[in-house]
Amino acid sequence: TTTLRLIAGLEAPDAGSIWLDGRRVAGNGAWVAPDARRVGMVFQDGALFPHLTVAQNIAFPLNTRNGRGRVEDLLALVGMPGYGERFPHQLSGGQQQRVALARALAPQPSVVLLDEPFSRLDAALRASLREEVRAIVKQTGATTVFVTHDQEEALSIADRVVVMFDGEVAQTGTPQEVYTRPATRAIATFVGEANLLRGEANGLMAECALGRMILATPAHGPVDIMVRPEAIELRAVRDGAARIERIRYFGHDQAIQLCLRDGSQVDVRSLPRPDLTTGQQVDLFVRGVVVAYPR
CATH class of the missing domain: 3.40.50.300 (P-loop containing nucleotide triphosphate hydrolases)
Incomplete structure (x- = not known):
């Protein structure tokens, strides 16, 4: 103003x-x-x-x-x-x-x-x-x-x-x-929803609890990796990398809260999927490139 x-x-x-x-x-x-x-x-x-x-x-x-x-x-x-x-x-x-x-x-x-x-x-x-x-x-x-x-x-x-x-x-x-490609962590979490995961970067590649990912710009050493909830796909499996903690239904989509094996939380946005339920094991796949911020 x-x-x-x-x-x-x-x-x-x-x-x-x-x-x-x-x-x-x-x-x-x-x-x-x-x-x-x-x-x-x-x-x-x-x-x-x-x-x-x-x-x-x-x-x-x-x-x-x-x-x-x-x-x-x-x-x-x-x-x-x-x-x-x-x-x-x-x-x-x-x-x-x-x-x-x-x-x-x-x-x-x-x-x-x-x-x-x-x-x-x-x-x-x-x-x-x-x-x-x-x-x-x-x-x-x-x-x-x-x-x-x-x-x-x-x-x-x-x-x-x-x-x-x-x-x-x-x-x-x-x-x-x-x-x-938000310039800072603050912008990433202010403009839309964002997951920030601790990881290690080496050039255009980074590793975190979700696996190896391609970075939008090169980075090295300890980083926080920003992944948008809608960029994550889920696949139901018996012994998955994460467990569904909560599902919130909004009609046009749903918000899913996951707990990874290391205890960290991840939020996912997807179209409504009746095959997913609370307590279920899932694997996660990230589409596209992600952004990393030096820690």
């Missing part, structure tokens, strides 16, 4: 510079007011004016004669034609956020900032609305900075993901890069 407020001009940086469209807007003696930055912002709660209609909310940042036509175009863009005369209290949470997005897009900004706009919505609505918002901002061509604590949301909606810890950028990359 602080990062978004700095970009929008609602906060001033203590040091450094902020550039938008090749222009310095803050830092080194420069300061461009928020209303002159061509930045639109959608807040967590939408922040609509309760005493204004939907059309008046959207038109608020406009000062042109073509404002009415622009409002109608934006209502159509966000899938709400005909809602212009309603008031915010007459809308659902998802509709309010669509109106907030339309208002942010009204002055045709070069950058749109979204501060956890779906956090107060239920899971089903959040999933559908984020796809709609992605399509809408793609259509406008505006660069969008989207802040969220929902890792799945970040991976599904973004072209590039930036992971921040304590106000600093820890890693940046495509969703695939951040998920499959």
Whole structure:
């Protein structure tokens, strides 16, 4: 949130510079007011004016004669034609956020900032609305900075993901890069579920309780090997390398907790398998390459 407020001009940086469209807007003696930055912002709660209609909310940042036509175009863009005369209290949470997005897009900004706009919505609505918002901002061509604590949301909606810890950028990359090759242990466990297993590495090979594995990048000596739960396949056998401790069923998949022979715990994600039961012995197989972190 602080990062978004700095970009929008609602906060001033203590040091450094902020550039938008090749222009310095803050830092080194420069300061461009928020209303002159061509930045639109959608807040967590939408922040609509309760005493204004939907059309008046959207038109608020406009000062042109073509404002009415622009409002109608934006209502159509966000899938709400005909809602212009309603008031915010007459809308659902998802509709309010669509109106907030339309208002942010009204002055045709070069950058749109979204501060956890779906956090107060239920899971089903959040999933559908984020796809709609992605399509809408793609259509406008505006660069969008989207802040969220929902890792799945970040991976599904973004072209590039930036992971921040304590106000600093820890890693940046495509969703695939951040998920499959997290730069640190902290990122590995923050972005999705992860098993960290002690092992020994020698170049592109490593050995741990799950056997020999191929590493994404070379490493040597004692390491922690990161294996995603969905990368592990199970095979039921009489005298396996692990025992099933617990199975949690979620409908679309299931989470399986295993205990290895050395006592360490491993989590597995798989499609529902009625052939697996608690207490059963299984062997484990890891698909693809894994990431190792020096210990």
